[in-house]
Amino acid sequence: MSAPVPLLAQAAAVLRREIAVERAGREALVTTAPFVAAFVVLAGLAFGPAPQQLAVAAGGTTWLAVLVATVPLARTVAGTERAEDSWDLLRGLVAPGALFAGKLLATWGALLLTAALAGGLVAVLFDVPVLPQAIYGGVLGTLALAALTTGFGVLVATGSRRRGLMAALLLPAGLPALLAGTQLSTPGVAVLPWALLVTVYATAVLVAAWAVFPVLLEE
Amino acid sequence: MTAPGDQRARGTRPTDEVAVRRATPLRPPATDAAAGGGAAPVLRLSGVTRRHAGRPVWVPVDLALAGGTLTVVTGPNGSGKTTLLRLAAGLLAPSSGTRSCAGTALYLRGGAGLRTAQTVRAAVTGTAALVGRGEAAGGALAALGLDALADRTVGTLSAGERVRATLAAALACRPAVLCLDEPTAALDEGALADLVTVLDAARADGVALLVATHQPAVLLPRADAQLRVEAGRVVRR
Amino acid sequence: MRTHPSRTADRLLVVAAAGTGLAAAVLALLVAPTDAVQGQPQRLMYVHVPAAWLAYLCFAVVLLASIAYLLRRDLRWDRVAQAAAELGVGMTALAIALGSVWGRPVWGVWWVWDPRLVTTAVLLLVYLGHLSVRGLGDDRAAGARRAAAVGIIGFVNVPIVHFSVVWWRTLHQPASVLSPDPAPMDPRMAAALGVAVLAFTLAGALVVRRRLRVLAALDADHHPFPAPPVAAEPLVVLPRSRP
Numbered sequence: 139m140s141a142p143v144p145l146l147a148q149a150a151a152v153l154r155r156e157i158a159v160e161r162a163g164r165e166a167l168v169t170t171a172p173f174v175a176a177f178v179v180l181a182g183l184a185f186g187p188a189p190q191q192l193a194v195a196a197g198g199t200t201w202l203a204v205l206v207a208t209v210p211l212a213r214t215v216a217g218t219e220r221a222e223d224s225w226d227l228l229r230g231l232v233a234p235g236a237l238f239a240g241k242l243l244a245t246w247g248a249l250l251l252t253a254a255l256a257g258g259l260v261a262v263l264f265d266v267p268v269l270p271q272a273i274y275g276g277v278l279g280t281l282a283l284a285a286l287t288t289g290f291g292v293l294v295a296t297g298s299r300r301r302g303l304m305a306a307l308l309l310p311a312g313l314p315a316l317l318a319g320t321q322l323s324t325p326g327v328a329v330l331p332w333a334l335l336v337t338v339y340a341t342a343v344l345v346a347a348w349a350v351f352p353v354l355l356e357e
Numbered sequence: 358m359t360a361p362g363d364q365r366a367r368g369t370r371p372t373d374e375v376a377v378r379r380a381t382p383l384r385p386p387a388t389d390a391a392a393g394g395g396a397a398p399v400l401r402l403s404g405v406t407r408r409h410a411g412r413p414v415w416v417p418v419d420l421a422l423a424g425g426t427l428t429v430v431t432g433p434n435g436s437g438k439t440t441l442l443r444l445a446a447g448l449l450a451p452s453s454g455t456r457s458c459a460g461t462a463l464y465l466r467g468g469a470g471l472r473t474a475q476t477v478r479a480a481v482t483g484t485a486a487l488v489g490r491g492e493a494a495g496g497a498l499a500a501l502g503l504d505a506l507a508d509r510t511v512g513t514l515s516a517g518e519r520v521r522a523t524l525a526a527a528l529a530c531r532p533a534v535l536c537l538d539e540p541t542a543a544l545d546e547g548a549l550a551d552l553v554t555v556l557d558a559a560r561a562d563g564v565a566l567l568v569a570t571h572q573p574a575v576l577l578p579r580a581d582a583q584l585r586v587e588a589g590r591v592v593r594r
Numbered sequence: 595m596r597t598h599p600s601r602t603a604d605r606l607l608v609v610a611a612a613g614t615g616l617a618a619a620v621l622a623l624l625v626a627p628t629d630a631v632q633g634q635p636q637r638l639m640y641v642h643v644p645a646a647w648l649a650y651l652c653f654a655v656v657l658l659a660s661i662a663y664l665l666r667r668d669l670r671w672d673r674v675a676q677a678a679a680e681l682g683v684g685m686t687a688l689a690i691a692l693g694s695v696w697g698r699p700v701w702g703v704w705w706v707w708d709p710r711l712v713t714t715a716v717l718l719l720v721y722l723g724h725l726s727v728r729g730l731g732d733d734r735a736a737g738a739r740r741a742a743a744v745g746i747i748g749f750v751n752v753p754i755v756h757f758s759v760v761w762w763r764t765l766h767q768p769a770s771v772l773s774p775d776p777a778p779m780d781p782r783m784a785a786a787l788g789v790a791v792l793a794f795t796l797a798g799a800l801v802v803r804r805r806l807r808v809l810a811a812l813d814a815d816h817h818p819f820p821a822p823p824v825a826a827e828p829l830v831v832l833p834r835s836r837p
Binding site: 286289293294296299303306307309310311313314317318321331332335338339342343346347349350353354356357 | 664712716719720722723726727730731733736739740742743744746747748750751754755757758759761762
């Protein structure tokens with residue numbers, strides 16, 4: 139038997155495949171971008187129009203949009219693959235670790251773009267500054283959410299109750315990202331504890347998702 | 358999981374040997390049965406079974422497939438054909454027993470397996486690149502007569518074209534075992550003949566083929582064995 | 595599955611749980627004095643606190659049993675996780691409901707954004723998820739694996755959820771409604787609470803044990819294999835001669 143493809147090379151191949159599929163089908167873009175845009179505009183109407191009220195709600199609006207967007211995005215991890223019968227071929231070719239890494243990176247990228255879109259829209263429409271610590275929170279918070287989305291996306295890939303179950307699993311588990319991300323986006327809040335919290339959270343979730351991922355792949 | 362190995366070496370076309378091991382081959386066996394001679398099995402299931410909803414699917418199966426063989430699996434709906442194929446491909450974990458496979462085993466349902474939004478070329482290349490064989494995609498497309506379709510979107514292909522495109526992707530990955538679940542279901546006669554040609558070529562390349570079908574007529578004459586799943590057992594016909 | 599020794603243990607547990615439960619009821623309703631500040635609603639604590647304690651105990655058991663299942667792949671551990679999760683979810687819901695009923699007269703609100711409350715509510719959701727992913731597939735072992743994964747990911751999250759809510763509150767609101775009472779607890783109250791916790795733990799153990807037997811019986815219905823009419827033959831496929 140020839141040497142197996144190195145894990146990192148295979149993870150990169152999975153990521154390239156994800157990007158190619160997304161460019162061809164734009165599933166993630168179509169499921170999240172209009173949703174996030176509508177969410178931010180409607181949040182502005184719900185909380186506004188007073189500038190000080192909008193400023194108070196800005197961070198929360200961004201992170202609520204990102205957190206809720208993980209639910210439709212989770213389908214791109216395995217749900218669509220299963221619906222198109224491509225999951226079995228992927229599973230047969232790719233080692234679990236590489237599959238996790240590739241899917242995680244793709245989901246992280248999608249969530250980073252979602253956070254950038256939500257944060258950018260909020261900054262413009264709510265007229266609030268973008269803080270440097272908010273970017274740190276955005277990067278690590280979306281990483282943690284991506285790990286959860288990848289894990290739960292594989293766990294709940296099929297079934298009629300899939301969507302409700304996905305929300306029930308993802309949203310409570312994403313609570314620390316919501317809190318830390320919101321606090322780091324709010325001026326005048328102590329940065330260190332929240333930066334620490336989001337770092338610990340991302341690490342813990344990443345390790346836990348990586349550890350249980352091979353188990354989730356078993357059928 | 359293993360990358361596709363050099364199955365070609367293992368699959369060097371064995372001499373025309375017939376082996377009989379307490380099993381009746383499809384055609385009358387030669388009397389000088391050289392059991393165990395020839396190709397070593399690339400896939401071996403030993404005492405394998407699987408439970409669904411707590412119920413065992415069948416009596417434990419002992420199955421060994423040599424490279425370059427075509428095995429047709431028949432049986433009524435719900436008898437466990439898909440389970441057998443998915444176990445053979447390593448997608449399902451056996452509830453008991455062991456599975457060993459020398460190389461990559463792939464499972465395709467109904468000839469599907471590519472993302473429908475991509476072009477045939479992109480899908481085949483992207484799939485083969487997963488095992489570092491992206492450069493083999495062009496050859497696979499040509500071999501399966503897909504050059505003219507390469508820039509079409511997978512979702513727009515006819516059933517027969519789609520089966521060929523999926524097989525191009527799978528074969529470009531050089532699998533040791535290819536499990537096809539009902540690839541013939543939606544095919545017309547022409548497409549069926551194309552499929553047979555492709556399967557012959559794959560077998561000549563040393564791939565062990567395990568094909569579940571309700572229309573075995575076309576495949577049976579070329580098959581090395583027929584397995585039938587019924588009444589809780591997998592038996593050889 | 596198990597036989598007489600466990601039945602004897604069950605009987606002992608019934609007696610012990612009933613005895614301590616009765617003692618706890620007497621202590622909580624008759625012996626313990628009425629709280630000077632909170633009045634009669636404070637007596638709900640003799641149920642609320644043991645329920646919360648039992649819920650946390652159950653979730654710790656779920657975590658350990660989930661890990662044990664993934665390592666050993668023995669469905670016995672999965673049954674422990676399921677039985678404990680079911681009881682834990684019930685106790686969590688009870689604790690939240692009673693806390694709310696108690697909070698209304700004492701605090702004037704049904705709910706406060708206290709870390710313990712939020713964490714408990716998140717726990718309830720996580721373990722409801724743990725129980726619901728079991729039914730996703732038709733394979734018993736697959737459901738067990740999924741549930742174990744949720745049990746582990748969920749529990750890893752719990753301390754982080756708790757700390758994030760603690761910080762969220764302390765960094766924004768100086769005082770907590772739930773800040774511990776500086777006055778020492780009346781010993782009769784402490785006794786009632788202690789006995790109630792013991793009673794809940796014993797009753798919980800009894801419930802889990804009985805549930806385990808039911809679950810084991812369900813699993814045992816699935817005989818490993820039907821008696822084969824004929825021994826399975828080895829099927830060896832080699833290339834046959836072709837014309």
